[in-house]
Amino acid sequence: MNIVLKIEKLRVEFTGREFRQTTKVALSSLDLEVGAGEIFGFLGPNGAGKTTTINVLLGFVTPKSGTAYLFGIDVRQPIARQRIGYLPELTYYYKFLTAEELLRFYAKIFGLSRVEADKRIDRLLKLVDLESARRRPLKTYSKGMQQRVGLAQALINDPDLLILDEPTSGLDPLGRMKVREIIQRVKNEGKTVFFSSHELGEVETVCDRVVIINEGELKAEGRVAELVQKYLTSSLEQVFLKVVGYQANGDRAPATSRVPAA
Amino acid sequence: MKKIFAIGNVVLLEMYRRKDFYVLFIVTALITAVMGSVTFFNNAQIVRYLKAISLFLIWASSLFIAIGATARQIPAERESRTIFPLMAKPVSRAQMLVGKFLGCWLACGLALVIFYVFFGCIVAAREHQWPLANYFQAWSLHWAMLGIVVAMTLFGSLVLTAVSSNLTITFIATVAILLVGRYLHKVALSMTEPSAAIFTGLYYVIPHLELFDVRDLIVQDWPPVPWGIWLIAIAYAAVYTGLLLLLSWLVFRKKVLR
Numbered sequence: 298m299n300i301v302l303k304i305e306k307l308r309v310e311f312t313g314r315e316f317r318q319t320t321k322v323a324l325s326s327l328d329l330e331v332g333a334g335e336i337f338g339f340l341g342p343n344g345a346g347k348t349t350t351i352n353v354l355l356g357f358v359t360p361k362s363g364t365a366y367l368f369g370i371d372v373r374q375p376i377a378r379q380r381i382g383y384l385p386e387l388t389y390y391y392k393f394l395t396a397e398e399l400l401r402f403y404a405k406i407f408g409l410s411r412v413e414a415d416k417r418i419d420r421l422l423k424l425v426d427l428e429s430a431r432r433r434p435l436k437t438y439s440k441g442m443q444q445r446v447g448l449a450q451a452l453i454n455d456p457d458l459l460i461l462d463e464p465t466s467g468l469d470p471l472g473r474m475k476v477r478e479i480i481q482r483v484k485n486e487g488k489t490v491f492f493s494s495h496e497l498g499e500v501e502t503v504c505d506r507v508v509i510i511n512e513g514e515l516k517a518e519g520r521v522a523e524l525v526q527k528y529l530t531s532s533l534e535q536v537f538l539k540v541v542g543y544q545a546n547g548d549r550a551p552a553t554s555r556v557p558a559a
Numbered sequence: 560m561k562k563i564f565a566i567g568n569v570v571l572l573e574m575y576r577r578k579d580f581y582v583l584f585i586v587t588a589l590i591t592a593v594m595g596s597v598t599f600f601n602n603a604q605i606v607r608y609l610k611a612i613s614l615f616l617i618w619a620s621s622l623f624i625a626i627g628a629t630a631r632q633i634p635a636e637r638e639s640r641t642i643f644p645l646m647a648k649p650v651s652r653a654q655m656l657v658g659k660f661l662g663c664w665l666a667c668g669l670a671l672v673i674f675y676v677f678f679g680c681i682v683a684a685r686e687h688q689w690p691l692a693n694y695f696q697a698w699s700l701h702w703a704m705l706g707i708v709v710a711m712t713l714f715g716s717l718v719l720t721a722v723s724s725n726l727t728i729t730f731i732a733t734v735a736i737l738l739v740g741r742y743l744h745k746v747a748l749s750m751t752e753p754s755a756a757i758f759t760g761l762y763y764v765i766p767h768l769e770l771f772d773v774r775d776l777i778v779q780d781w782p783p784v785p786w787g788i789w790l791i792a793i794a795y796a797a798v799y800t801g802l803l804l805l806l807s808w809l810v811f812r813k814k815v816l817r
Contacts, residue, residue: 311815348817355647357816375651383647389640391569393576405565406648450644460647 300369301458301489302331302354307363309349309513323349324513326363331491333457336484338504338521339493342541346513347493348386351462354491355383367458379407382456386463388443392436396427396446399435400453407454414453421449424479441472448479458489465496477503497534507533509540516540562650563658570662574628584670587620591678607778610682614774617674618701622733624670625705629663629712630725633811642816652811660713660804667705671698682777692783693776700789703796704771708733710803711766717810736768766799 309324324346331337341347352358353365354372370377390399397418404414422428425445435443444464451459461480465473473496480490480503494500500507501521508518517524517540521533528536574580591613636642646655675698683689711732715725739746743765747758770792775781783789 352817355643357643357646359813359815375649375654377649378647379649381647383644385640385643385647387640389643391573391641392639393573394569398572402565402569403644403648406562406645406650408561447644454648 299333300330301333301367302329302337302491303366303369304329304350304353305364307350307353307365308361309346309353309358310361322513324353324360327510327513327515329508329515331458331489333489334484334487335506336480336490336504337492338500338507339491339510340495340497340500340507340537341510345510345541347510348462349513350510351383351460351491351493354460380454380457382451382454382459384447384451384459384461384464386466388440388447390435390443390446390450393434395432395434396422396438396449397431399446400449403450403453409454417453417455421452424452425449425475441468444468444472445475448476452479452483456488458491459483460491462493463495464492465494465499473499497532497537501533509537511541562654563661566645566650566655566658567662567665570628570632570659571666574662574666580624580628580670583620583623584673587616587674588677590616591674592681611774611778613678614697614777617671617678618772618774621667621671621674621701621705622708622730625663625667625708626712626726626729626733628666629659629709630716630729631722632659632663632713633716634720634722634725637816646816652814653808656713656804656807656811660709660800663709663713664702664706667709668702671702671705690777690780690783693781696783696789697773697776700771700773700792700796703793704768706796706800707766707768707803710800710807714803714807714810717807717814733768736765737772738769740765740767741769766796771796 304327307324307327307329308322310320310322312320327346327350329350339347339350349358353360354367355378356372356375359373365372367377368380372378391402394402400418400421401414404417409417418431419428422431425448427442427445427449430438430442435446438446444467448464451461459480461476464476464480468476477499480492483490484503490503492500492504504521506518506520507524509516517528517536519527524536525531525533528539530536530539633642636645646652675694679689679694708729712725712729715729716722719725719728740762743758743762747755747762750758773784776783784792
């Protein structure tokens with residue numbers, strides 16, 4: 298299996314700007330590998346280090362130590378991001394641009410020719426049902442429409458790896474279904490999806506393999522069925538709660554396990 | 560280069576679609592039109608005075624446009640979080656900085672072309688002559704100076720957190736250099752150490768923006784600056800702009816984006 302994403306002993310620390318502020322360890326010696334064609338679920342409670350990991354992969358944050366690679370290229374090099382698509386948790390695009398202009402801008406960033414860009418823009422706007430609104434400024438779009446533009450921009454370079462940071466957060470059921478359909482479509486094309494979400498039912502449905510991290514450390518890793526069996530539970534949600542040490546009274550007790558990937 | 564131009568193009572589009580600069584543009588054009596076209600008993604001194612006021616307005620407006628537009632570029636990208644989908648693409652931070660610089664600087668250049676052509680047309684209509692070389696030198700040196708100001712503002716936007724502080728500090732620094740920059744080493748002579756050393760050092764470190772102010776070529780109808788000197792001034796601006804962009808990149812390259 299080709300490895301498209303690899304993280305080795307990743308450690309990220311954040312130091313506050315104020316005097317005598319303590320250093321917070323966001324990630325501590327995280328190791329991770331994602332193979333080509335996988336739909337990989339990246340789970341953890343709020344503050345576990347999911348977004349920090351994604352931020353390292355995208356070059357937003359420089360790790361204190363350790364390395365991360367995309368397609369074998371160090372993530373500190375911009376070229377490592379040539380074959381990836383990224384959809385952030387919330388939509389953040391230039392509101393004064395239209396959907397078509399935004400996609401054309403990103404197509405230029407990826408170095409696509411005008412003809413190729415035109416073709417992809419038409420295809421993607423059709424895929425996300427925004428053909429009729431393509432010339433409207435993004436500031437006039439609803440939240441669902443903006444998230445769909447987000448999906449389109451994440452796919453503009455026909456990526457081999459799609460990184461989704463809570464892609465269905467705040468979407469209505471129709472929007473969620475659309476995102477799921479697109480993820481499935483990407484998978485059918487043999488592409489890889491790295492997927493961070495709190496919607497455990499959704500993760501259970503679409504992911505081949507998951508990891509659960511907590512307090513910056515990897516706590517569990519494996520296929521959903523294997524984890525369910527290993528933790529003697531009936532669903533991924535229960536596995537998650539057990540792994541993060543959730544107890545009925547609200548206390549947390551640590552637990553660590555790794556199920557080898559099949 | 561395509562990536563840099565793409566980023567610059569978005570900056571230009573944003574400025575074109577924002578309405579706040581139009582007000583400044585129209586007010587400057589109106590005042591320039593009135594000042595440039597009024598004839599007071601054909602008194603040459605008064606005409607020169609009115610031309611000087613019009614050009615001063617063009618200088619002030621261009622500084623507002625350059626500093627105002629540049630100061631919010633990166634902070635606005637971070638605040639609206641549009642920087643994340645952009646930097647998740649194969650774009651280096653240097654390319655982003657240069658793209659932003661290019662967009663703002665080109666916008667300034669376009670604004671200056673409009674201002675100078677407009678002013679030139681009005682003056683030419685009355686004086687029946689248009690010394691093109693003078694206008695070209697005044698415009699090009701003004702634009703080169705704005706390159707330094709844009710790069711300085713970009714650097715400020717990475718060092719200072721609030722847009723308002725950057726706006727204020729860069730504007731004060733620019734005006735101070737324009738007004739007193741050339742006298743710093745003379746002021747130092749009347750000081751004791753270490754102030755004298757600091758002022759002398761400052762004199763040699765700051766970009767001397769006043770060198771680019773050749774409004775008198777138009778106001779006094781002086782002959783153009785020798786082209787060799789013009790070229791040296793352009794090179795001087797290019798070096799300072801490059802240095803300021805390099806400093807900006809050094810600050811920006813390791814900055815955590817979150």
